Amino acid sequence: MTARTKFTKPFTQQEPIPAAAIDRAIEVMQSGRLHRYNLAEGDSNEASELEREYAEWQGADYCVACTSGGYAIQLALRACGVEPGDRILANAYTLAPVPGAIHNVGGVPVLVDIDSSYHIDMHDLEAKANASGARYLLLSHMRGHIADMDRLMEICDRLHICLIEDCAHTMGAKWRDRKSGNFGKAAAFSTQTYKHMNSGEGGFLTTNDPVVAARAVVSSGSYMLYGRHGAIPAEDVFQDVRLYAPNYSGRMDHLRAVLLRAQLPALKDSVARWNVLYDRLAARLGGMAGVVIPQRRQEEFYVGSSIQFRAEKLERDQIPLLMAACAARGVELKWFGDDEPKAFTSRYDSWKYIDDIPHLPGTLRVLEKTLDMRVPLTFDVEDCDLIADIIEQEIGDLIAA
Ligand SMILES: *Cc1c(COP(=O)(O)O)cnc(C)c1O
Secondary structure (H helix, E strand, C coil): CCCCCCCCCCCCCCCCCCHHHHHHHHHHHCCCCCCCCCCCCCCCCCHHHHHHHHHHHCCCCCEEECHHHHHHHHHHHHHCCCCCCEEEECCCCCCCHHHHHHHCCCCEEEEECCCCCCCHHHHHHHHHHHHHHHCEEECCCCCHCCCCHHHHHHHHHHHCCCCEEEEECCCCCCCCCCCCCCCCCEEECCCCCCCCCCCCCCCEECCCCHHHHHHHHCCCCCCHHHHCCCCCCCHHHHHHCCCCCCCCEEECCHHHHHHHHHHHHHHHHHHCCCCHHHHHHHHHHHCCCCCCCCCCCCEEEECCEEEEEECCCCHHHHHHHHHHHHCCCCCCEEEECCCCCCCCCCHHHHCCCCCCCCCCCHHHHEEEEEEECCCCCCCHHHHHHHHHHHHHHHHHHHHHC
16 A cells, blocks of 8 residues: 555445346336235235245244334334333434434433443443333444343343334344344334345334234234235234224335345345454454454344444544545545534434433543444455555554644
């Protein structure tokens, strides 16, 4: 590498949709039958097949495909019984659709601090649960960092807290051989372009609870056609909920389902490829002076679709300089400590619609120097090395300055 070598691949480039899916998508478009309940005699029910296949992959009894990950969270909260005014615990290090979903169902977010490894802080969780009386926890496995789920489940069980998991970054991840999403009452996944499968927009709700599943299917806007879904409970469960679950239209269509059905069989392989890239970056960044990579516990099987690191040796006001220097060389970093929300990244204290935003010293301290980088599958290991070289050089220059 010469002194000012540039990295030229875009950080926002996904892999193409598999060719077979494109062919199938064209057939669906030619049929004109895009709506999931619009089926001619003998048509393959793509949305329903996708639900069946995703439920099987996830190891969950029931699955509902819907329009986005944020929508799946709202649906999960409602189907689990959240009513307006209910308090909902949520780790403060997350993405804006999480507090947005709570707000949308009329819930009151109770933000919980994080620890230095980006996990929910268990002490603060207990304290806030006791102080607020909240009976729900919406846990974001933010950027794929999975908290100690043994301890978390013990707290939830003891305090009678209903857990809902936001698995936008943990599709395919596990804690002790149990898939992320299979711990709580319900889980939400996103298939938005930057997640682990890509349908542009889309999401799933999974659960093993028949009543939650039936409510979610009916509320996703199934009219009285819920029988055409792929992974649902028995008819008698629907008889009890069908007239009581309002229609909050948010169905997935056949076209997106086709794109996802083609990607699902390759997901395991994608996860392995992500982790090769992540592990290379983590080894390189973790070996740099003044850089801290979050600890991963042995029980955690992560999916390294993004990486976070802290530039501890830099002053806070040097972080924007580092970002600018890296950006000038083609390396796109995001900063979770910025006072101003930018693009996808915002800090919890910018969600001003929340009343009484708490002061969360752990979150502020950890995010102050946290940089975040996407790891698209269009990169290879040599790309990771060049990116690491650039970051190392620019941090080194700033430390020396
Ligand atoms: C992307 C994301 C979501 C929601 O996904 P959308 O499909 O964009 O609505 C939820 N939580 C987290 C942590 C996310 O990153």
